[in-house]
Amino acid sequence: MSAGRLSLNQWTTRSWSVAEAVDGCARHGVEAVGLWREHVAGHGLAATARLVRDAGVRVSSLCRGGFLTGGTWLDDNRAAIDEAAELGAACLVLVVGGLPGVAPGEPPAPGFSRDLAGARARVADALDVLAPYAGERGVRLALEALHPIYCADRAVVSTLKQALDLAERHPSEQVGVVVDTFHQWWDPDVFGQIARAGDRIASYQVCDQLSPLPPDVLLARAVPGDGVIDFGPLTAAVAAAGYAGDVEVEVFNADVWAADPDEVLATVRARYAALVEPHL
Amino acid sequence: MSAGRLSLNQWTTRSWSVAEAVDGCARHGVEAVGLWREHVAGHGLAATARLVRDAGVRVSSLCRGGFLTGGTWLDDNRAAIDEAAELGAACLVLVVGGLPGVAPGEPPAPGFSRDLAGARARVADALDVLAPYAGERGVRLALEALHPIYCADRAVVSTLKQALDLAERHPSEQVGVVVDTFHQWWDPDVFGQIARAGDRIASYQVCDQLSPLPPDVLLARAVPGDGVIDFGPLTAAVAAAGYAGDVEVEVFNADVWAADPDEVLATVRARYAALVEPHL
Numbered sequence: 199m200s201a202g203r204l205s206l207n208q209w210t211t212r213s214w215s216v217a218e219a220v221d222g223c224a225r226h227g228v229e230a231v232g233l234w235r236e237h238v239a240g241h242g243l244a245a246t247a248r249l250v251r252d253a254g255v256r257v258s259s260l261c262r263g264g265f266l267t268g269g270t271w272l273d274d275n276r277a278a279i280d281e282a283a284e285l286g287a288a289c290l291v292l293v294v295g296g297l298p299g300v301a302p303g304e305p306p307a308p309g310f311s312r313d314l315a316g317a318r319a320r321v322a323d324a325l326d327v328l329a330p331y332a333g334e335r336g337v338r339l340a341l342e343a344l345h346p347i348y349c350a351d352r353a354v355v356s357t358l359k360q361a362l363d364l365a366e367r368h369p370s371e372q373v374g375v376v377v378d379t380f381h382q383w384w385d386p387d388v389f390g391q392i393a394r395a396g397d398r399i400a401s402y403q404v405c406d407q408l409s410p411l412p413p414d415v416l417l418a419r420a421v422p423g424d425g426v427i428d429f430g431p432l433t434a435a436v437a438a439a440g441y442a443g444d445v446e447v448e449v450f451n452a453d454v455w456a457a458d459p460d461e462v463l464a465t466v467r468a469r470y471a472a473l474v475e476p477h478l
Numbered sequence: 479m480s481a482g483r484l485s486l487n488q489w490t491t492r493s494w495s496v497a498e499a500v501d502g503c504a505r506h507g508v509e510a511v512g513l514w515r516e517h518v519a520g521h522g523l524a525a526t527a528r529l530v531r532d533a534g535v536r537v538s539s540l541c542r543g544g545f546l547t548g549g550t551w552l553d554d555n556r557a558a559i560d561e562a563a564e565l566g567a568a569c570l571v572l573v574v575g576g577l578p579g580v581a582p583g584e585p586p587a588p589g590f591s592r593d594l595a596g597a598r599a600r601v602a603d604a605l606d607v608l609a610p611y612a613g614e615r616g617v618r619l620a621l622e623a624l625h626p627i628y629c630a631d632r633a634v635v636s637t638l639k640q641a642l643d644l645a646e647r648h649p650s651e652q653v654g655v656v657v658d659t660f661h662q663w664w665d666p667d668v669f670g671q672i673a674r675a676g677d678r679i680a681s682y683q684v685c686d687q688l689s690p691l692p693p694d695v696l697l698a699r700a701v702p703g704d705g706v707i708d709f710g711p712l713t714a715a716v717a718a719a720g721y722a723g724d725v726e727v728e729v730f731n732a733d734v735w736a737a738d739p740d741e742v743l744a745t746v747r748a749r750y751a752a753l754v755e756p757h758l
Contacts, residue, residue: 296689297706303690312708314663347627349664350689350706360666383594384629386640409576409630410583413693426577426630428592 203478204470205230205258207403207448208237210421211459216241218459220253226463230256230444233285235278247284258444259340259401260287265295266324267317267354275328282337288443289340289400290332291376294321296351302416303351317354322364329368340400341365342376345384347415358382358391365398374400377436378448380407380419383427392435399441403448404429404474412452419450421462422469433477445474483758484750485510485538487683487728488517490701491739496521498739500533506743510536510724513565515558527564538724539620539681540567545575546604547597547634555608562617568723569620569680570612571656574601576631582696583631597634602644609648620680621645622656627695638662638671645678654680657716658728660687660699663707672715679721683728684709684754692732699730701742702749713757725754 206228208219216237223231231250238246238260250257263278265271275292282290296302297317299310311317325339332339341361344353355361361375375398382388392399406425411418422429433445447466454462486508488499496517503511511530518526518540530537543558545551555572562570576582577597579590591597605619612619621641624633635641641655655678662668672679686705691698702709713725727746734742 300689300706306689306706310706312706314708315711318666345627346625346664347691347695350687356664357666384626384636386598386637407630409580409586411627411695415627415691415695426580426586426590426592428594431595 199227201226201228201467201470202475203230203443203445204228204467205232205256205444205446206463206466207232207259207261207446208234209261210447210449210454210466211462212455214459216246217249220249220255222459222463223255224253226467228463228467229254230258232259232261232446232448233257233287234261235281238281238285243281243284247286250285256444257285257287258446260285260290262291262293263339264292266292267295267298267320271324272327276331279328279332279335279337283335287337289338289374291340291342291401293342293344294353294355296349296354300351314349314354321355322367325364325368325373329372333369333372338371338400339373340376341373342378343381345381357385358388358395362391362395362398370397374398376401376403378403378405379427379429379432380405383407383432388432389435392432392439396439399436399439400443401446402436402441402443403446404433404470405448417450417452421449421454421465422447422473429473430477433474437478445470445478479507481506481508481747481750482755483510483723483725484508484747485512485536485724485726486743486746487512487539487541487726488514489541490727490729490734490746491742492735494739496526497529500529500535502739502743503535504533506747508743508747509534510538512539512541512726512728513537513567514541515561518561518565523561523564527566530565536724537565537567538726540565540570542571542573543619544572547575547578547600551604552607556611559608559612559615559617563615567617569618569654571620571622571681573622573624574633574635576629576634580631594629594634601635602647605644605648605653609652613649613652618651618680619653620656621653622658623661625661637665637667638675639667642671642675642678650677654678656681656683658683658685659707659709659712660685663687663712668712669715672712672719676719679716679719680723681726682716682721682723683726684713684750685728697730697732701729701734701745702727702753709753710757713754717758725750725758
């Protein structure tokens, strides 16, 4: 039986290769997959495109382009757009990058910048270059506002409002936004911004937040139902905004990664059916 | 020589008792101190009030009341207000609490609530009760928006805008807000909200954010200059809004706590003079 609009972001079943993830989706009735560029590169771009086409699996997103605030970003992002085009991905997720000179997991580089407003302006400038390039290739960029705890090292775009302010400077088919429960559930303004987003919603990602937080806050995510987030109101708001695309489950969590991927996917499917799908 | 408007939040020099902190302030020319209720209780409330009065030290804040979203909060918050009155504290900081049944550092209790909107409404209801009580005793409540990473277990008030929306339902002398660099630096709306706040700013707390984050994200704070925050624009905005009170340095950081408190206070004073004071 089909899992409807559920999509497996392959990072959730981290130990699976691209081929194993696509096979797992087929066995579990999951019709869409979110792919990561490094995994795609490992399997081969053309081979991955063939694999998903032959399996009849939709590519709900390619993760990820971005990191636009540092020195060199153009070539890598053009390549990511080209890859998304070849895979027929519904969107290319952009994680925009943190302060210049501040990389994830590393001490700030000598001479790093504390100029947050400047870093945010760089993102806008980079989008001016990338959006038309994406448009020419039929690829939709999906700006992802990350949780504010990642502002310094991963994404200076911290709220859905910010993402929409940036996206709306471009045609909707070129630049959309990601609504992500983990990153945005706390935001007092999130329901208003989801309504505002309308057809700008390029991707809806569902993921819970653990409490208490684990030692690595990057891994504070959980399968829906295992944390503190109420998926009903957020999902209903996304549906009311008109989003009709796939719903990706993307979980960064050490225990989930250590578990049997087949069991993980079965749990994901059950939780999606119980907590998310009724509100779509 | 006086350190001007610098205030030592006593948690920064955690190993010091109330008496040691007040003595340390005197020796370092720091004219104000932010006190914590449990330390005050240890020294005795009346004795602490005498101690700061005799030393000529201003009490820039008493930390903390709040945790208004769970079952019982009234008696403890009335007591906190009474204590703030006796100490002559410039404000009583309120950390409003997380989701009902979700306590800091503990697994959610059975039957805990995921109703974030409901928890936020409880805060508003509680303030309706506490604000007049504080007003009668000449105490100003200071609503503190905590970083969104603490939304589940410590404070469902996550942005300065939210804090102001709540505060503005009451007279300014009864309910103000805390501007805190650690909690709010990432917020794209923070400068607009600081300007809006005007005389609602009851406390300005400066604290840096580490990158990368340490294993306990509660301790991701640092002495100004040791992290990624640009104190100039935020401080200038607070000054432009008309804030003329003390500037508290409150640092939760395991390395700082392990260091010699006198060295910590000397560093705090130097950093304040270099990074904060020029923008006031």
